[in-house]
Amino acid sequence: MAEENGQNMFRRGVMPLVVLALLKREDMYGYQLVQEIGRVSGGRLSVQEGSLYPILYKLLEQGFISDRREPVGKRMTRIYYHLEPKGETRLEALTREYETVVSGVYQFIHRDKENDDER
């Protein structure tokens, strides 16, 4: 169904990269990340909370980010996520990988009869 409705299916795998990139600028909490991803991408990307939290927990496990609780109001606490040095390295690696794949795909979709690689 992800393919039937033209929505997306190319954002598969990009969320950890996007989250790390956002956290590089500033610490954020889960709900805020969901909003920011929609806002910054101009609606081109989006995540449900139900998708985001498992991603955050995995990034935590892997030591790429850390979390801390901050009280808001009387009883509520927000959980802020912070990019760790290890996560910064990971961000750079993922960015490189992403651009590799994109340039690979572009070989196919931006190829005209003239300049090709036929042999």
Added chain:
Amino acid sequence: MAEENGQNMFRRGVMPLVVLALLKREDMYGYQLVQEIGRVSGGRLSVQEGSLYPILYKLLEQGFISDRREPVGKRMTRIYYHLEPKGETRLEALTREYETVVSGVYQFIHRDKENDDER
């Protein structure tokens, strides 16, 4: 494990797009597609045959491509796949979608402190 080994995980979903793009230039058979995908992408992309055939069967079901058998040698037949008009439309739609997602992701990874969208 796709995430553990730094290989890839961003090529998720791109194979139908790549296959349609290749078939736009000329009819190809399965094994040939596997070779071409590695060759044209300069190794940036790759598929196993076990991954490709299910993708081809789905594209057939959806009417985006058609197939025909052609004899080679004495007993063997190759199955060539051909891009149908419906598939051409699909290719255009997928290309647009891919570029939308890529530009969305680039909002995050190519953003510097100066020109941003903070409010």
Added chain:
DNA sequence: CAACAGTACCTATAAAATCTAGGTATTGAC
């Protein structure tokens, strides 16, 4: 002509990421 790498097709199962569809509780505006 036997052996073997390469060509060419195929399937079943597992793995990984995300979506769907819920759930609970707090806050702030009216």
Added chain:
DNA sequence: GTCAATACCTAGATTTTATAGGTACTGTTG
């Protein structure tokens, strides 16, 4: 006090791809 918005969370289904096989033909080399 009600209700939308904020803020967290989980379980299970869905989708795509990888893994790991399998069969059979072709062409080259010794």
